[in-house]
Amino acid sequence: MSDGHGSPPEQPPGWAAEQPPPYGGPGVSPWTVPGAAPGADAPAPPPGPPHRQAPPYPPYPQHPDPRFPPHGFRPPPPALRPGIIPLRPLGLGDILDGTIKLIRSNPKAVLGLSAIAAALGAIPVGIGQAVLLGTAGDLFADPALAEQAPSVSSVLGVYAGTFVSLIVQFVAVTLLSGVLTRILGRAVFGGNITAGEAWRLTRSRVPALFGLVLLTGLLTLVPLVLLVLLIIAVAAGGGSVLTVALLSFVSIVLAIGYTLIITTRFAFAAPAIVLERLGVIAGMRRSWRLVTGDFWRVFGILLLTSLLVGMIGSVFTIPFTIAGTLIGATGGGTAVAAVLTAVLIAVGGTLGSMIVYPVQAGVNGLLYADRRMRGEAFDLVLQTAAIEQQRQGWVPASADDLWDPGYAADRDQRRP
Numbered sequence: 093m094s095d096g097h098g099s100p101p102e103q104p105p106g107w108a109a110e111q112p113p114p115y116g117g118p119g120v121s122p123w124t125v126p127g128a129a130p131g132a133d134a135p136a137p138p139p140g141p142p143h144r145q146a147p148p149y150p151p152y153p154q155h156p157d158p159r160f161p162p163h164g165f166r167p168p169p170p171a172l173r174p175g176i177i178p179l180r181p182l183g184l185g186d187i188l189d190g191t192i193k194l195i196r197s198n199p200k201a202v203l204g205l206s207a208i209a210a211a212l213g214a215i216p217v218g219i220g221q222a223v224l225l226g227t228a229g230d231l232f233a234d235p236a237l238a239e240q241a242p243s244v245s246s247v248l249g250v251y252a253g254t255f256v257s258l259i260v261q262f263v264a265v266t267l268l269s270g271v272l273t274r275i276l277g278r279a280v281f282g283g284n285i286t287a288g289e290a291w292r293l294t295r296s297r298v299p300a301l302f303g304l305v306l307l308t309g310l311l312t313l314v315p316l317v318l319l320v321l322l323i324i325a326v327a328a329g330g331g332s333v334l335t336v337a338l339l340s341f342v343s344i345v346l347a348i349g350y351t352l353i354i355t356t357r358f359a360f361a362a363p364a365i366v367l368e369r370l371g372v373i374a375g376m377r378r379s380w381r382l383v384t385g386d387f388w389r390v391f392g393i394l395l396l397t398s399l400l401v402g403m404i405g406s407v408f409t410i411p412f413t414i415a416g417t418l419i420g421a422t423g424g425g426t427a428v429a430a431v432l433t434a435v436l437i438a439v440g441g442t443l444g445s446m447i448v449y450p451v452q453a454g455v456n457g458l459l460y461a462d463r464r465m466r467g468e469a470f471d472l473v474l475q476t477a478a479i480e481q482q483r484q485g486w487v488p489a490s491a492d493d494l495w496d497p498g499y500a501a502d503r504d505q506r507r508p
Contacts, residue, residue, distance in 0.1 A: 171471075172478045174487075175282035179474045182462040184393060191454030194279050201275055201287040206449040207442060209264035214441030215434075216260060222420055222434035262305065265449065270294040270301050272453040273366040277495055280461065281478060283487030293492065300365045303372040308361075312354050319343040356391045357383050363460040367495035382463040390459060397455045404451075405444035412440025468497070 171180040176193035178186060195202050274290045285293075323343060327336050360379035364370050370378060383390050416436030423429020464470035477494050481487050 172475050174478045174482065175280045176276075177280060177458060177461070179280075179471050179478060181465045181471065182458060184396075187393065187455055187458045187462065188397075190458050191451055194276055194454045195450055197279055198275055198284050201285065201290060202272060202450045203446060205268055205271055205287055206446045209261075209268040209449060210442040210445030211438065212264045213261035213445065214438045217441060218416070218434040218436075218438030221416070221437050222430045266301050266305050267294075267298065268449055269362050269453050269456075270297055270366050272450060273363050273457050274492075276454060276457040277367050277492055278487065280474065281481060281487045281491050283491065294366060297366050297369070300370070300372050300375065301362060304358075304361050304365060304375060307372060307376070308354065308358055312351055315350060316347050319347060352391065352395075356387065356394060359383070359390065359394060359456050360460040360463065363457050367460075367492070369496060382460065382467065385467070386463060390463070393455065393459060397452065401448045401451045405448045408447065409440040409444035412436045412443070416440070 171178040173179065176197060177190040182190070271287070271290045271294050274294045275285050278285045320343075323336060323339055326339055331339075358376055358379045360382050361372075361375040364378040364382075365372070365375040368375075368378065413436070416433040419429050419436065420433035423433070461470070465474075473494060477491060481491065
């Protein structure tokens, strides 16, 4: 009974002495019944959990799908992208996307210059094909003419048109590659440049570009000429038909492989000559060093690009070529048929080359930038310049100097 002053209630005699030891005592169950024999079965514990230490929490469960980031992971911030590419090492998708953005960001300069270069190369081919198809039309009208020797005018028309086209393409494409590279160098920072300004900046590099094309052409053609001379010598020396055929097949395979190697190794020579202001030999050495260590990746991207632009260009070229061929072959050699044939073939060639030229120049230029980012940490230079340009709010013409590897060193030396 309580005395009314907060004293605890009376307990039965011997209650404190019969308290069990604390939980976990040696050899004693926490629920031993008072007065029970040791080892006797203990009854069920009273309701409610015993006062035990809670077990530690298990680790935070991670998602089994590896596509989901682990708990607490924060992805790195995206790379700066002031222009047509992100300023980091590029993948194939970045290169192709950047090439398309190059065309879309400055279509007047890129497509306009490409159309002029393509037309200058396609018009002589169209004229030559028109002359040839006019001769074929005469054969359809009078099959007896097939027994006569071809006229000098028809032969000259075909070969002269092709020869003139090759010369014009050599000049036009060389100039175009330099101008498009200069446009690309500014577009990386998000700046646009007119065709006139691009030509003014590229004009001093034209002799080096022509020297590059001539030297790479010699490196490619001389071994091929030697292989042809070897085949002729074997045939003239009494070699069997099987020997000549086998030697011709091996020569073709070697020529294709050699041409692909030369094209890949010197793919970055033109961007280096224009953007880094190097000479011919220095530009070729620069390209060789940049390709070294990543040859197969560069080769694969260039080959894939050639196949893609070839298929896209043929979509525009083939319909006009078929139409021109039909008109030239069935027109009876009239002047109207010859003009229509030449116009259709020239238009088809112009449309196809107008797509091919800027894509190839864009892929070569962006691959060049990618190799510098991967091998020289050039992306850090571009990012620093892009941050400064964003602060200023415009892209100055001095951004072109950043492509020169010696520019950063000279700038650091000029600082007090």
